[in-house]
Amino acid sequence: MTEIISLQDGLLADIARTDTLDEVEALRVGALGKSGVVTALLKTLGAMTPDERKAKGPAIHALRESVTAALAARKAALEQAALDSRLASERIDMTLPADMPPQGSVHPVSQVMDELAEIFADLGFSVATGPEIEDDWRNFTALNIPETHPARAMHDTFYFPDRDVEGRAMLLRTHTSPVQVRTMMGGEPPFRIIAPGRVYRSDSDATHTPMFHQVEGLVIDKGIHLGHLKWTLETFLKAFFEREDIVLRLRPSYFPFTEPSVEVDVGYTLEKGQRIIGGSGDAENGGWMEVLGSGMVHPNVIRNCGLDPDEWQGFAFGTGVDRLAMLKYGMNDLRAFFDGDLRWLRHYGFSALDVPTLSGGVGA
Ligand code: PHE
DSSP, X not given: OHHHHHHHXXXXXXXXXXXXXXXXXXXXXXXXXXXXXXXXXXXXXXXSOHHHHHXXXXXXXXXXXXXXXXXXXXXXXXXXXXXXHHHHHTOOOTTSOOSSOOOOOBOHHHXXXXXXXXXXXXXXXEEOOOOSEEEHHHHTGGGTOOTTOHHHHHTOOOEEEEEOTTSOEEEEOSSSTHHHHHHHXXXXXXXXXXXXXXXXXXXXXXXXXXXXXXXXXXXXXSSOOHHHHXXXXXXXHHHHHTOSOBOEEEEEEEETTEEEEEEEEEEEEEETTEEEEOBOOOTTTEEEEEEEEEEEEOHHHHHHTTOOTTTOEEEEEEEEHHHHHHHHXXXXXXXXXXXXXXXXXXXXXXXXXXXXXXXXXXXX
C-alpha cells in the first residue's frame, strides 16, 4: 500500500514540475501508456485473489484517477500560460496615432448606384431588391418568356444542378427584371421602384463579364403611357450626365416582357476623338449610343403577377450600371472593374465623403 502511495506522490510531484506540454505527454506515456507504471499495476489486479483485490483495488484505481486528473490540469495550465504570454507579447497599442491615413475608395459601380438612387428618389421612386439566386419562373416565365422561348437561350444562363422545393429550376438571375415580378407580387399598386444589383451571364470579353450590374426601373399605375416613359428617361439621363443637351432617340425593339418595346439611344459628340454624351447625335461630329432597353409592361406580365392589366399599366426599363459608369467616367475596359487593382481604384474610385446629392451634384 505504501508503495502505491509513494508512487502517487512521486508522479504528482513530477507532473507539477513539468514546464512544457511535451514533458506532460512523456509523463502520461510513462504512467498511463501501454507499458506505463500505473497500467502495469492495473494489470496485476487480474492475478489477485478476491481478498487482495478488495484490499488493493481501490488504491490502484484512485492512483490512476489522481494521475489522470493531475495530467489534465497541468496540461490546461500550461496551455493557458502559453496563450497568456502570446496575448501579452502580441499586444497592440490602440492609442498610438495612425501612421497612414485611411486607405480605399468607393468603387465607381457603388458611386453610380448611389447617384441613381438619388436621382430617382427625387422622382418619387424607392429602391427595391431581389436575390441573385432566382428561380426560372421569376427570371423567365412570369416575364412572358415561356420554357421554349428562344430568349432563354440568348441569356447564357448559369443554372444550378438542383431544383427548389417547388420543382422550379434555380439560376443566377440574368437580369434585374425578376425584381419587377417580386415588386408586383409583394405589394399593392401603384409602384415606382428602381432595382440596382448584380446579374450573371456566361459571357466574357472587353465589354462583357460573367457578373455585371444592372438597374431596373418599374412604374405601375393607372393611365401610364409611353410619354411618361420618355419624360422619365430624359429627366434621368439629364440629371445623370449633368447636361441639358441630352437628346434621346427611341427605336422600336423587342423584349418579351414589354409591348411596345423601345431601345433608347443617346446622342454623343466627338471631342478630341472622345465620345462625350450630349448633343444631337448628328453624323458630322457624333452619333448615337444605345443606353437603355425599355417599354410598356406587357399585359401578360401584369396578369402573371396577379394584377388586372385593364386596370393597371406601366413602363419598365433596364440598363447596365457598369456601362453607365464607363460612359460617364471614361473607362474603356469593363474587366478592370472587377480586377481589384489598387491603381485603377485610386484613379477611378471616389472619396467616401463624396456622397452624391442633387443639391451638391451627383457628378464627381
Ligand atoms: N431585362 C432587359 C435586359 O436585360 C432590359 C429591360 C428591362 C428591357 C426592362 C425592357 C424593360 O436586357
